[in-house]
Amino acid sequence: MKKIVNVLIFMFALTFGIKTSAQTTEKLVLEVDLENDALSMSQNIDNFFFESTKNYPSGDLAIYNGGVFQEFNGTNQSDLKKLGRFRGKIKTEVYPKEQKDMMTQLVKFTVKPEFTKAFTEAATKSLHASVLEAGNVEMKLYSDDKKPNVLYVYSRWKDADAYELHKEFSYSHEIKALAGKALASAPIIMKLGETKFAPMHDKNSVNPEDKEEALFFIFKIKDGYREQVIKRFEDHVANTHNEKGNLFFDFYTVDGADDTFVVHENWRNPAAIWKIHMKQPYAEKTGALLNEAVIGNMEDGMNFITEIK
Numbered sequence: 001m002k003k004i005v006n007v008l009i010f011m012f013a014l015t016f017g018i019k020t021s022a023q024t025t026e027k028l029v030l031e032v033d034l035e036n037d038a039l040s041m042s043q044n045i046d047n048f049f050f051e052s053t054k055n056y057p058s059g060d061l062a063i064y065n066g067g068v069f070q071e072f073n074g075t076n077q078s079d080l081k082k083l084g085r086f087r088g089k090i091k092t093e094v095y096p097k098e099q100k101d102m103m104t105q106l107v108k109f110t111v112k113p114e115f116t117k118a119f120t121e122a123a124t125k126s127l128h129a130s131v132l133e134a135g136n137v138e139m140k141l142y143s144d145d146k147k148p149n150v151l152y153v154y155s156r157w158k159d160a161d162a163y164e165l166h167k168e169f170s171y172s173h174e175i176k177a178l179a180g181k182a183l184a185s186a187p188i189i190m191k192l193g194e195t196k197f198a199p200m201h202d203k204n205s206v207n208p209e210d211k212e213e214a215l216f217f218i219f220k221i222k223d224g225y226r227e228q229v230i231k232r233f234e235d236h237v238a239n240t241h242n243e244k245g246n247l248f249f250d251f252y253t254v255d256g257a258d259d260t261f262v263v264h265e266n267w268r269n270p271a272a273i274w275k276i277h278m279k280q281p282y283a284e285k286t287g288a289l290l291n292e293a294v295i296g297n298m299e300d301g302m303n304f305i306t307e308i309k
Contacts, residue, residue, distance in 0.1 A: 103157040108188040115182035126171045135162020142305035192252035210268045217263035219301040225293035245272025
C-alpha cells in the first residue's frame, strides 16, 4: 500500500467529558506500516487488540473503553528526495479511561425507641433494593448489640455518581422521610478512605457453625500519631488476613477527620478474636501503640454489632 500521508496529529476523547490528561502509566500502542501489503489495515488492528489483550496483565481492555485516543500520522521529508515518494506509518496510543474512586461510607443512626421497629423495617427494605443497583458494590445493615435503637449502614459504591443516583430512588426517599421523625439525632455520616489493603469480603466464607463476632472500632488519636497508626495497621491488617478465625478486617481513615479511624472486622467466633488474635505479637504491638495514641478509653469505641439481612 503506497500512500502520501500529511503530517497530522490528532488528539480527541472517545467519550465526552474525559480529560486529555488521562493516566499514562498504562497505554496500548498500535503501529501500522502503510506500505505493508502483507496485512490489511483491519488485520493490523485485529492483531493489535489480540496482542494487547494477551499481554495486558488482567486480559481485560474494558478500562480503555471511553479512554483517550491519540493518533500520530507521520512522514519523513527525506523520503521524497531519496525515493520519490513518502513512506507512511500511523501510530495510535490509547490511554485508560480516567478512573473514578470507589466510595465507601458508614452511617450511624440513633433512632427514637418507639420508632426502632419501623425504621429497621424501612432500612431493611432499602437494603434489599439497594444491593440490586448497578452502582452498588456492597451494603450491610447492622444493629448495635448493646443499643438496639442504634443502626449502622456500611456501603461501598463504584463511585460518587453511583451513590448520588442511589439517593434518587423511591426507597431512599421513603427512609429519608421517615428519618425526619424517627431519629433522635442527626445521622453520623463518615466517608471512609481505604488504606493499603482494600476490603476483602468473601460472602461465602461464613460457615453454618460460626458464631460471628463483628464490630466497628471507631477511635480518635492524639496529635502526632497519625502516620505511626497507619503504618502499624498496615502490618496488623496483613497478618490478620492470614488468621483462620478472621472473616474480614478493614482499616479506614475518615475523610475530613485526620484524627479519626474506623476498623470494620468480623470473626468466626468470640474466641478467635479474644483468645487468639489479641495474643498475637503484632496485635500486642498495635495495642501498645493505641494505648499511647487513642484519646479516651478504647473500649468506648468498640461497637459490637449483628448483621440484619
